[in-house]
Amino acid sequence: MRQTTKYEFWVGLFLLLGIAALVFLGLKVANVQGFNEAKSYHISATFDNIGGLKVRAPLKVGGVVIGRVTDIELDPKTYLPVVKIAINQAYHDIPDNSSLSIKTSGLLGEQYVALSLGFDDGETTEMLKDGSKIIDTKSAIVLEDLIGQFLYGDKNKSEHADAGKESAEADSQ
Amino acid sequence: MANPLVEVKNLTFKRGERTIYDKLNLRVEQGKITAIMGPSGIGKTTLLKLIGGQLIPEQGEILFDGQDICKMSRAELYRARNRMGMLFQSGALFTDMSTFDNVAFTIREHTRLPEALIRKIVLMKLESVGLRGAADLMPSELSGGMARRAALARTIALDPDLIMYDEPFTGQDPISMGVIISLIKRLNEALQLTSIVVSHDVQEVLSIADYAYIIADKRVIAEGSAQQLLASRDPQVIQFIKGEADGPVHFHYPARDYVQELFE
Amino acid sequence: MIVNMISAFGRTAITFCRSLGSAGFMLWGALIGKPQIRKHFPLLIKQLHVLGVQSLLIIMLSGLFIGMVIGLQGYVVLVDFAAETSLGQLVALSLLRELGPVVTALLFAGRAGSALTAEIGLMKATEQLSSLEMMAVDPLRRVISPRFWAGVIAMPILAIIFTAVGIWGGSLVGVDWKGVDAGSFWSVMQNSVSWSYDILNGFIKSLCFAVSVVWIALFNGYHCIPTSEGISKATTKTVVNASLVVLGLDFVLTAVMFGAG
Numbered sequence: 001m002r003q004t005t006k007y008e009f010w011v012g013l014f015l016l017l018g019i020a021a022l023v024f025l026g027l028k029v030a031n032v033q034g035f036n037e038a039k040s041y042h043i044s045a046t047f048d049n050i051g052g053l054k055v056r057a058p059l060k061v062g063g064v065v066i067g068r069v070t071d072i073e074l075d076p077k078t079y080l081p082v083v084k085i086a087i088n089q090a091y092h093d094i095p096d097n098s099s100l101s102i103k104t105s106g107l108l109g110e111q112y113v114a115l116s117l118g119f120d121d122g123e124t125t126e127m128l129k130d131g132s133k134i135i136d137t138k139s140a141i142v143l144e145d146l147i148g149q150f151l152y153g154d155k156n157k158s159e160h161a162d163a164g165k166e167s168a169e170a171d172s173q
Numbered sequence: 174m175a176n177p178l179v180e181v182k183n184l185t186f187k188r189g190e191r192t193i194y195d196k197l198n199l200r201v202e203q204g205k206i207t208a209i210m211g212p213s214g215i216g217k218t219t220l221l222k223l224i225g226g227q228l229i230p231e232q233g234e235i236l237f238d239g240q241d242i243c244k245m246s247r248a249e250l251y252r253a254r255n256r257m258g259m260l261f262q263s264g265a266l267f268t269d270m271s272t273f274d275n276v277a278f279t280i281r282e283h284t285r286l287p288e289a290l291i292r293k294i295v296l297m298k299l300e301s302v303g304l305r306g307a308a309d310l311m312p313s314e315l316s317g318g319m320a321r322r323a324a325l326a327r328t329i330a331l332d333p334d335l336i337m338y339d340e341p342f343t344g345q346d347p348i349s350m351g352v353i354i355s356l357i358k359r360l361n362e363a364l365q366l367t368s369i370v371v372s373h374d375v376q377e378v379l380s381i382a383d384y385a386y387i388i389a390d391k392r393v394i395a396e397g398s399a400q401q402l403l404a405s406r407d408p409q410v411i412q413f414i415k416g417e418a419d420g421p422v423h424f425h426y427p428a429r430d431y432v433q434e435l436f437e
Numbered sequence: 438m439i440v441n442m443i444s445a446f447g448r449t450a451i452t453f454c455r456s457l458g459s460a461g462f463m464l465w466g467a468l469i470g471k472p473q474i475r476k477h478f479p480l481l482i483k484q485l486h487v488l489g490v491q492s493l494l495i496i497m498l499s500g501l502f503i504g505m506v507i508g509l510q511g512y513v514v515l516v517d518f519a520a521e522t523s524l525g526q527l528v529a530l531s532l533l534r535e536l537g538p539v540v541t542a543l544l545f546a547g548r549a550g551s552a553l554t555a556e557i558g559l560m561k562a563t564e565q566l567s568s569l570e571m572m573a574v575d576p577l578r579r580v581i582s583p584r585f586w587a588g589v590i591a592m593p594i595l596a597i598i599f600t601a602v603g604i605w606g607g608s609l610v611g612v613d614w615k616g617v618d619a620g621s622f623w624s625v626m627q628n629s630v631s632w633s634y635d636i637l638n639g640f641i642k643s644l645c646f647a648v649s650v651v652w653i654a655l656f657n658g659y660h661c662i663p664t665s666e667g668i669s670k671a672t673t674k675t676v677v678n679a680s681l682v683v684l685g686l687d688f689v690l691t692a693v694m695f696g697a698g
Binding site (some may be wrong): 181222225227251252254255257258261262263265266267278280282285324387 | 563565566567568570571572573574578
């Protein structure tokens with residue numbers, strides 16, 4: 001049929017448009033710096049409270065992403081949360097006395113793990129490698145505890161202030 | 174009867190609760206034009222579909238060249254259908270291709286002939302129905318009669334042994350009617366086909382049929398050559414052939430007493 | 438009265454099962470068997486043109502408008518929280534995960550699905566399907582199968598185009614009109630959209646929708662009553678059923694893909 005070439009042209013154009021849209025989505029829209037899990041080593045850390053931390057949350061050093069949380073479980077003996085993290089192989093010079101804390105990005109954003117580099121004294125510290133455990137951890141700040149501290153802490157202060165005023169008045173009389 | 178190409182034996186066919194055919198018997202002789210007539214709505218198209226294997230009967234056999242259509246496997250049925258052609262009432266041309274492509278369709282589907290040869294065959298078939306000049310028109314541009322002739326060209330494209338015509342004369346003006354009638358007769362002779370014509374246009378059909386069946390009340394009520402039927406004494410046959418308004422098939426639909434209903 | 442209602446319900450259930458079964462048979466007959474590439478490929482191309490290329494205009498325009506509307510509405514709300522830099526994330530995620538596949542499927546059901554049903558219904562009514570059978574050509578392989586594959590291929594592509602145009606439309610409103618910082622717009626979006634989680638899941642969704650919509654459209658056309666009234670009923674049934682199935686399937690897929698996280 002003579003019209004087949006005309007159809008083929010338009011269908012080819014249509015497919016090309018689809019591929020272009022896919023490329024657009026891939027490059028401009030999605031996070032192309034996808035984390036390649038193959039070139040990473042795994043470490044674990046125990047926290048008291050992980051707050052709202054989720055699997056796939058980033059591990060950041062100074063704000064730069066160097067790894068991702070791969071697993072969150074409860075230790076069967078101590079019932080404390082154990083977080084497994086995969087770190088990019090390129091960052092293999094992290095001392096094992098570094099500390100981990102769970103921070104929130106922005107005011108109400110998602111939570112991530114921040115790593116503060118420890119001190120490398122060249123003798124007793126080792127670098128983190130596959131299977132290492134980080135001991136120095138700070139738990140997540142739970143909003144309710146914070147507010148509770150704020151409220152009850154204030155009430156204590158005002159009680160003291162009232163008591164002080166009363167005693168001062170009593171003294172002055 | 175010498176050599177029946179199609180034999181229908183004890184056919185019983187039901188559609189839901191209604192029995193359409195009850196122990197119907199028919200024979201279609203090879204090389205001849207057989208007419209199947211009857212009042213409208215008794216299922217003449219259904220009979221053609223049964224012969225073509227599109228429907229399966231409850232009981233009975235339909236023999237095409239000795240083999241039972243109802244018991245054939247899918248592959249055998251398709252091979253049998255290659256030897257049959259069916260001309261539908263509306264022509265049923267494929268609306269998305271030209272007349273030429275419609276006629277070439279069966280050839281392209283079932284053979285691997287080169288395009289040059291296909292072109293010659295299609296032009297020959299169109300010439301035999303008188304539509305060679307309309308080869309490039311789309312089906313929507315053809316008149317009703319021309320569409321039917323084009324569909325006929327498509328049906329004979331692969332030279333079948335049997336052609337079934339479903340109501341070919343319905344709604345045609347006298348000239349197209351004459352054209353179709355002469356085409357059916359000429360094609361049957363020239364290509365040595367067997368034709369089954371289903372119609373209720375008595376005069377037209379009897380003018381070309383070699384043998385005819387009249388079907389009513391779920392079975393054959395009369396059969397014979399055209400002269401035998403015209404000379405028949407059976408009141409049902411006479412009413413049908415002469416087209417009388419009242420007879421064994423009543424004019425009035427069954428109802429209560431007239432006077433009573435008017436004045437109640 | 439109650440007995441009548443129960444028996445009517447039972448009859449509906451049985452009819453539903455039977456039509457599902459015959460739909461399954463139809464699809465089976467259409468897809469199984471050796472594909473005759475040389476003969477059927479031109480048919481596929483033609484159907485891709487009819488279903489895909491001719492739907493492009495409505496899909497692109499709808500995508501553009503929906504992207505712009507989300508951008509606008511999102512900006513109006515986000516600016517109160519001084520969070521307008523997250524506009525890109527809002528537009529991209531809502532289009533990729535939900536609106537892209539779903540709206541494309543609904544538009545496709547309305548435009549291409551109804552056209553498919555009407556076309557096949559008309560072929561049935563003018564006995565073209567019967568004559569195909571009598572010519573020893575399987576109408577399922579010749580008529581249904583190319584349309585099925587064309588629909589399944591075309592619709593996800595249309596969904597991707599819809600989403601891309603929508604995101605671009607959102608950026609038009611956000612960056613060019615409302616003055617959201619272009620860099621933040623795209624970088625916040627890139628940070629929050631993941632290839633495997635969002636884009637791939639959206640693509641899988643539109644694939645499931647494509648199969649459902651095209652299957653419903655073809656089935657309703659193939660099994661319609663071959664009168665003009667029957668065809669119009671079948672066309673309406675296609676649009677209604679396909680839309681409902683898409684929305685219901687969307688909930689199920691969303692729950693499976695995004696709800697468990």
